[in-house]
Amino acid sequence: MRTEEPRPVRLRDYRPPDWLIETVDLDVSLHPTATTVRAKLKIKPNSAGTPAPLVLDGEEIKLRSLALDGEPLPTENFVATPDRLTIAQVPNRPFQLDIETVVDPTGNTQLMGLYRAGAVYCTQCEAEGFRRITYFLDRPDVMAVYTTRIEADKNEAAVLLANGNLLAHGDVPGTSRHFAVWHDPFPKPSYLFALVGGNLACVEDAFTTMSGRKVKLAIYVEPGKDERCRYAMDSLERAMRWDEIAFGREYDLDIFMIVAVSAFNMGAMENKGLNVFNDRYVLASPLSATDNDYASIEAVIAHEYFHNWTGDRITCRDWFQLCLKEGLTVFRDQEFTADQRSRAVERISDVRGLRSHQFVEDAGPLAHPVRPELYHEINNFYTSTVYDKGAEVVRMIGVLLGPVLFRKGMDLYFARHDGQAATVEQFVQCFADVSGRDMTQFMRWYSQAGTPEIKAAPHYDSRARTYRLDITQTIPPTPGQPNKEPMVIPLALGLVGNNGRDLPLVLDGQPLARGVLELTRPSQSFVFTGLAERPVPSLNRGFSAPVKLALPIEPGDLRFLAAYDPDPFNRWQAVQTLAMTLLKANVAALRAAAPLREDDGLMAALGAILKDAKLEPAFIALVLAPPSEADIAREIGRDVDPDAVFKARRALRAAIGTRHAGALADTHARMITPGPYRPDAHSAGRRALKNACLDLLAMTEASDAIARANGQYRSADNMTDRMAALDTLSLHDRRERTAALDDFYARYADDPLIIDKWLALQAAIPEPATLDRVRALTSHPAFSAANPNRIRALIGSFAQVNHTQFNRSDGAGYDFVADFVLALDPKNPQVAARLMGAFRSWRALEAKRRGRAEATLRRVAATPALSRDVHDIVARTLAES
Numbered sequence: 093m094r095t096e097e098p099r100p101v102r103l104r105d106y107r108p109p110d111w112l113i114e115t116v117d118l119d120v121s122l123h124p125t126a127t128t129v130r131a132k133l134k135i136k137p138n139s140a141g142t143p144a145p146l147v148l149d150g151e152e153i154k155l156r157s158l159a160l161d162g163e164p165l166p167t168e169n170f171v172a173t174p175d176r177l178t179i180a181q182v183p184n185r186p187f188q189l190d191i192e193t194v195v196d197p198t199g200n201t202q203l204m205g206l207y208r209a210g211a212v213y214c215t216q217c218e219a220e221g222f223r224r225i226t227y228f229l230d231r232p233d234v235m236a237v238y239t240t241r242i243e244a245d246k247n248e249a250a251v252l253l254a255n256g257n258l259l260a261h262g263d264v265p266g267t268s269r270h271f272a273v274w275h276d277p278f279p280k281p282s283y284l285f286a287l288v289g290g291n292l293a294c295v296e297d298a299f300t301t302m303s304g305r306k307v308k309l310a311i312y313v314e315p316g317k318d319e320r321c322r323y324a325m326d327s328l329e330r331a332m333r334w335d336e337i338a339f340g341r342e343y344d345l346d347i348f349m350i351v352a353v354s355a356f357n358m359g360a361m362e363n364k365g366l367n368v369f370n371d372r373y374v375l376a377s378p379l380s381a382t383d384n385d386y387a388s389i390e391a392v393i394a395h396e397y398f399h400n401w402t403g404d405r406i407t408c409r410d411w412f413q414l415c416l417k418e419g420l421t422v423f424r425d426q427e428f429t430a431d432q433r434s435r436a437v438e439r440i441s442d443v444r445g446l447r448s449h450q451f452v453e454d455a456g457p458l459a460h461p462v463r464p465e466l467y468h469e470i471n472n473f474y475t476s477t478v479y480d481k482g483a484e485v486v487r488m489i490g491v492l493l494g495p496v497l498f499r500k501g502m503d504l505y506f507a508r509h510d511g512q513a514a515t516v517e518q519f520v521q522c523f524a525d526v527s528g529r530d531m532t533q534f535m536r537w538y539s540q541a542g543t544p545e546i547k548a549a550p551h552y553d554s555r556a557r558t559y560r561l562d563i564t565q566t567i568p569p570t571p572g573q574p575n576k577e578p579m580v581i582p583l584a585l586g587l588v589g590n591n592g593r594d595l596p597l598v599l600d601g602q603p604l605a606r607g608v609l610e611l612t613r614p615s616q617s618f619v620f621t622g623l624a625e626r627p628v629p630s631l632n633r634g635f636s637a638p639v640k641l642a643l644p645i646e647p648g649d650l651r652f653l654a655a656y657d658p659d660p661f662n663r664w665q666a667v668q669t670l671a672m673t674l675l676k677a678n679v680a681a682l683r684a685a686a687p688l689r690e691d692d693g694l695m696a697a698l699g700a701i702l703k704d705a706k707l708e709p710a711f712i713a714l715v716l717a718p719p720s721e722a723d724i725a726r727e728i729g730r731d732v733d734p735d736a737v738f739k740a741r742r743a744l745r746a747a748i749g750t751r752h753a754g755a756l757a758d759t760h761a762r763m764i765t766p767g768p769y770r771p772d773a774h775s776a777g778r779r780a781l782k783n784a785c786l787d788l789l790a791m792t793e794a795s796d797a798i799a800r801a802n803g804q805y806r807s808a809d810n811m812t813d814r815m816a817a818l819d820t821l822s823l824h825d826r827r828e829r830t831a832a833l834d835d836f837y838a839r840y841a842d843d844p845l846i847i848d849k850w851l852a853l854q855a856a857i858p859e860p861a862t863l864d865r866v867r868a869l870t871s872h873p874a875f876s877a878a879n880p881n882r883i884r885a886l887i888g889s890f891a892q893v894n895h896t897q898f899n900r901s902d903g904a905g906y907d908f909v910a911d912f913v914l915a916l917d918p919k920n921p922q923v924a925a926r927l928m929g930a931f932r933s934w935r936a937l938e939a940k941r942r943g944r945a946e947a948t949l950r951r952v953a954a955t956p957a958l959s960r961d962v963h964d965i966v967a968r969t970l971a972e973s
């Protein structure tokens with residue numbers, strides 16, 4: 093428990109460390125409650141000058157002994173507390189420090205540092221977990237070479253792993269214990285340290301790198317789960333090959349290992365050569381995992397592997413630079429998925445996620461720049477802004493420079509900063525150097541929070557044959573940033589002619605390079621010449637910039653773009669824009685007790701796309717999905733009634749189901765693929781479309797549609813179809829739902845990862861009875877508050893997915909989540925703080941809910957002994973901006 097007064101850490105206060113640690117020799121003797129850690133640190137002054145005291149970070153550790161250059165240090169020469177070790181006088185030259193500490197892995201419920209996941213010992217050190225293992229300069233700009241000896245009882249931990257290459261292993265004579273010694277030749281920060289000990293099964297393979305080196309690949313899982321690692325191994329091999337081709341990056345150690353553990357605060361962790369994974373991102377079989385699970389496994393395996401260069405070989409100077417590794421690596425994994433699957437589908441999916449999470453975050457009290465300038469608790473900055481907007485910023489550099497210069501810039505970054513702890517400035521400078529561009533103004537993407545709003549006004553002059561776009565940009569105020577400066581915004585566009593083809597873009601007598609306008613000022617005009625017809629504008633193609641775009645455009649033009657835009661993203665966007673307009677109008681109608689509108693144009697556009705046999709099924713499935721509830725609420729912006737948002741969206745889905753019943757039923761039948769399940773993108777796309785049709789048909793409450801869903805649930809030979817049918821049934825309060833839910837539990841009761849789906853689905857049911865159901869499930873044997881996956885499935889799904897029931901007008905949803913958070917906080921503050929993030933849009937709610945949410949937030953804020961994690965989130969959520 094950390095209860096000290098919060099003291100912010102500021103980017104501008106950064107100072108290089110006074111001391112560096114060159115090598116770390118660890119000797120870890122594993123024991124369930126008293127693990128001994130002997131650390132031998134080779135320390136040297138960072139620069140000549142006045143000798144500084146040595147202050148090492150710690151957290152909840154007990155010191156057993158301390159020696160300097162082999163001599164035990166008298167107790168009066170140092171101060172050791174559970175969170176700090178201070179030695180006032182150390183020699184101003186290289187010296188060796190020997191520290192022996194004891195930690196309790198079983199008692200470690202925070203799951204940071206060394207802990208036990210079930211019976212497996214594992215570590216999580218990012219961001220500040222290494223200090224829970226030994227006293228250390230626990231900051232990313234202290235990079236050391238690690239040698240790790242692990243010792244354990246053979247029966248308890250037959251497998252002993254750490255970063256790097258295996259040097260030696262053997263028995264400890266005269267005991268039941270054994271040991272392994274691992275050496276990682278690449279200097280790394282402490283947050284990338286890892287060790288694992290346990291009884292694990294191993295699946296092995298080999299990979300030959302582009303220069304012909306043979307690398308051993310090993311995935312470790314619970315015994316009996318080996319068969320479920322095949323897809324993870326296949327994804328890893330494809331990721332390794334792709335990084336060689338797309339970025340010229342080759343793997344560097346003799347072995348690459350992945351360990352799947354059942355209790356993990358995050359998705360996965362890129363420890364050098366030894367990635368530790370939440371098992372949900374490793375284990376998959378047709379009967380246990382959905383297509384989305386397969387896609388997530390592929391993406392997360394790739395993401396962590398890509399960190400080997402963007403994160404491990406080149407790391408971050410300090411935690412303010414987190415986006416340097418995360419934004420860049422998300423960009424890389426998105427590109428990988430685009431190449432492996434479908435570029436259009438990947439882009440649309442990424443933007444849907446960005447709008448439902450990052451745009452929502454950017455519009456509320458937790459808004460912060462991609463590179464924050466201040467934090468109280470760094471764990472709270474593993475956010476959609478740092479990851480997803482961070483990826484968008486890298487993508488924009490690529491849009492501005494074009495693919496050839498972008499690759500040159502990346503090559504320069506890898507060459508120039510290999511082995512260093514770098515900054516965002518150093519990264520961006522590489523692109524400035526290869527392109528000769530001044531990137532100073534572009535850097536505002538890293539420092540200014542908020543989603544830029546672009547307004548475009550078109551004017552066509554038929555006599556002059558010119559088309560003028562007057563464009564303004566504004567960036568709304570965000571906490572701590574009332575005034576904003578204009579950004580560099582790359583706006584890809586096309587002008588579409590009557591025949592559905594792009595017209596030439598001639599600006600100032602020159603063809604427009606790559607079709608990209610560069611906005612740099614608050615308002616600008618662009619005049620395109622030589623246009624014999626009035627074009628239909630297609631702006632922000634491929635979502636070239638993460639902005640909100642307002643363009644006065646006729647519904648007829650949107651329907652035209654939905655049918656003909658050569659840019660698939662904007663075909664999808666045109667339908668979304670039509671749907672959003674209707675949804676906003678109908679939310680207002682519902683609140684005024686006025687009749688709901690329909691939109692024949694939107695229906696016609698959907699009908700045409702549904703019948704277009706040239707389109708990818710996965711793309712059609714995305715077009716059929718209206719904007720998310722979170723996205724609609726954000727567009728409305730204030731005085732939001734989540735019930736009205738839900739009803740308007742459900743009414744639109746029912747209207748689509750009714751209007752296109754015939755085409756949906758035909759498509760559903762046409763998308764049924766005979767033969768065994770295959771997880772590839774094409775097969776997954778067909779299932780996605782099939783199941784989207786099924787769900788829309790059931791929205792009409794037609795009995796044959798419910799029967800069809802019920803039939804699919806019963807006869808499915810794979811989890812995707814079974815889960816999709818259950819998802820559909822879950823939205824209809826009928827006896828088929830109860831029967832299917834009971835059947836699902838009976839089938840999968842002994843498989844926690846599958847039961848997580850069952851928990852999450854029930855928590856997301858948009859009905860008033862759900863809160864009682866969720867409350868009852870917290871005492872179900874399948875639930876455990878000690879396991880983050882169970883918490884995310886049940887409580888996380890309720891708080892973050894179920895907008896109507898979390899935001900119940902009686903405030904009971906808020907109180908339930910708050911009470912859960914307060915009970916969890918002393919055990920796992922990181923996961924507790926994550927759950928509190930569900931309150932981030934409270935100010936945008938209508939008055940009654942806003943009052944209830946505020947009362948709950950104030951109650952949490954007033955609770956004594958809150959963790960720094962939860963305190964920070966609640967304080968920022970409540971702060972007046």
Ligand SMILES: [Zn+2]
Nearest residue numbers: 395399418421
């Ligand atoms: Zn990452």
